[in-house]
Amino acid sequence: MSTVEIYARAATRENTRRSYRSALQHFEAEWGGLLPASPDTVARYLAEHAKTLSISTLQQRLAALADWHHTHGFADPTKSQIVRKVMKGIRALHPAQQKQARPIQLEQVGQIAHWLDEAIAAAALVGRKPEQLRYTRDRALLLLGFWRGFRGDELARLRVEHVNAVSGQGMTCFLSQSKGDRESRGKTFKAPALRALCPVDAYLAWIALAGITDGPVFRAVDRWGNISEAGLHINSLVPVLRTLFHNAGIALAHQYSSHSLRRGFANWATSNGWDLKTLMEYVGWQDAHSAMRYMDAADPFATMRAAHGQAGATVL
Template sequence: MTAVDRYVEAATRENTRRSYQSAIRHFELEWGGFLPASADAIAQYLADHAESLSVNTLRARLAALAQWHQTQGFPDPTKAPHVRKVLKGIAALHPATEKRAKPMQLTQRETLAVWLDGQIAQASDERSRLAYVRNRALVILGFWRGFHSDELSRLRIEHVTVEAGRGMTLFLPRTKVDRGHLGTTFKAPALSRLCPVTAYEAWFAASGLTEGFVFRSIDRWGNISDEGLHAASFVPLLRNLFREAELPAPDSYSSHSLRRGFAT
């Protein structure tokens, strides 16, 4: 990989990169398209999937195809007026209500935190205790700062500063809204109830970690991984927690529930 390629790769978020790769595979392998593609082929691809994919998904597929053509030095067929008219027609004939993650309300977060406290106190093995302590920190900190799942997965210990009794500062080198790639600093307060600082410190002390990723997987023997939790693991993790804590409609929650709950 050349220096230029390395910097180009660094400019694209990992989730976006995976999404683009998946879209290209779908176009070539599943649909049978050829790259570079013509505007007519792109329009036909949209038409063939108008009823099976949402408009937002089709827009994402177009973005991936546009990026492939641009980086390979070919004219971008997705910008053709014919393609844009087809997409506009699909949006008119197949309107869809956007599915949004159910926000996690304060009372639900409190219910979950209390349940986790009980599980920590009753844990019969070290692996379970560590997992519950980690999950409590993840839920409380994620809620208070409204983090995306990929932001929580990339949070590092060396970028967290705790002032006992006052609060904590967290730095993320890259966030979804940080278009200039300058990094973003977040603050979380010390609270008397459901405190993100206390929850983080409890996980920090229990894990014995001193550097690297804050939130990590734990194997069946209680060994903590060197790598951070994968962003895609947050949805099943949260839904399992909601289900075990007997919160209603657990499958309606996702990692965005923390962020939407924070926003509301």
């Protein structure tokens, strides 16, 4: 691989490259499409999969096809009028409500953290180091993910050498690349030191117990207490969190994901008076549309409902 190819490859995140390879494999090997593709071929591909693939998956397939054509110097068939019309028709005939992860509430974060505190203490008392390590890691993952509003892939790519944490003062986390950083300039995020449910102390406790001085922050721990050199894979975060939530007694644990931490923080921030601009700057969203997808609309009848409840009326 030439130097030019190395830098060109680094411009696209590995997760994106992986999903694009899968999409092209489906288009070519499984469906029998040919590249470069004509607009009519792409439109037929969409029509034949309209009932079996979600709209978001079809959009991802179009993005992969567009990327392939741009990379190889061909005209992009996904921008043609026929492809646009077919996609519009699919949305009209197969409407689907966008699925979103269930947001975690601050009270639930406290419940999980309390369960973890007890589990860590119990494991330390009887010398079960593997469990102590995993629970300490999970506590840092939970609190940093919530208070920093990180996405799952950002937590997975966080590196110790890019974190500066001081107990009682706060921490900074540098990410060399993130979804909103289209120019790959890197961005520094701050997280607060808190009296309770502190992400800074949780992080420091984890790296101290694990003896980590560089490399990925969050790593797998095997049954013997060996800590992996590699970071947790993005796909392993959801099972880790759902198992944790279930063990801590959170109902409907299967409805949560790593996005639950981000959505939960966004809802907490707005309910505590943060304006949209402040929230966007803190989390790192580049446009209001991205931010609004993570926020639940306020209940306009909440005050009236509470008033009726206090008066002893039945509220339906």
